Amino acid sequence: MEELTKDWKKLSLSSKEDNKLDLSKNKKAQTYTLAAKIFTRRLVNIEVVAKTFGPLWRTRRKFEVSNAGDNILLFAFESDEDIEKVLMGEPWAFDRHFVVFQRYDMSTPIENLSFNRVSFWIQIHNLPYSLLSSEVASSLGEALGVVTMPKDQTEMRGGNFLRVRVAIDVSEPLCRGRRVKFDENEKGWVSFMYERPPNLCYWCGHLTHDDKDCSLWLRSRGSLSPSDQQFGPWL
Structure with a gap:
């Protein structure tokens, strides 16, 4: 499906396919949006996420959370000031898992967001x-x-x-x-x-996974010892 979306200009379109449908009037009203990636293999519950961050952020106005798949969530705020407040409070974690936020213009495909x-x-x-x-x-x-x-x-x-x-x-x-x-x-x-x-992998120094999910540790098949760790709680 992704390849078809990228290469549609190369296709010979039928009259039905080539008849442009105007979607501009269906655009959502102006909101201020943050996209967030939660770095965990477990599927997250967006209601629990909202209840967790709400008291921490103490935003002036309400926000809504929607699921964009692959543990990517969209936070729609009513004011840009609340977005600034969230970003100024970085870094954030959910259930000890690293969360990366970035401003989202609602036009870039979700899969093109970097979260880095x-x-x-x-x-x-x-x-x-x-x-x-x-x-x-x-x-x-x-x-x-x-x-x-x-x-x-x-x-x-x-x-x-x-x-x-x-x-x-x-x-x-x-x-x-x-x-x-x-x-x-x-x-x-x-x-x-x-x-x-948040969680830091002591084997490789990345924040996006923990020690047990590190490729260095998995490739070692348990042969690595704590003395081999190049990173630690002193960071």
Whole structure:
């Protein structure tokens, strides 16, 4: 069916097939929509999802949830402000399973959505005191993804570490840190910690599955041990 949809222009259409049917008047009224992918093999109950997120989000107006298949849900809001509130609260999880949200224009085919960007507050540790600045946090954050600077930049200081809000590509393993040069003679390593992460696979560093579903673990047939894990709760 998908191939037919893509290649219909190559077909010789019958008169019935070629007679254009105007669907424009059937479009839904303007809504503000988020598409969400829940990374679990279990089918999710949309009513339970709505009851779970409702008290957490505390939106000003109501929202509706519909099922788009393959554990992809559509959240229709009455105001754009409520969407912003949800996105500012990232990351989110449902029943400990990672949930990735993205704005949805209702015109892109669901199967073309990527679900690969999520914003995290990332802590930056092991910096000398002389480098604890918002400029340093921003520079390191830009190496990870798209940085969002807060209105109050004191949010970027956490005592003896820095914090930065970054939209990262969650199709890749979490970045554990970065080799840096503090000055001409001194090199070192800064460590990253992710605030409020959902399940993290300690074998491969991905957020989209847990240890038991990891291809590295499955291919090993149980021969891997905890000492082989390159990631851990310290992230």
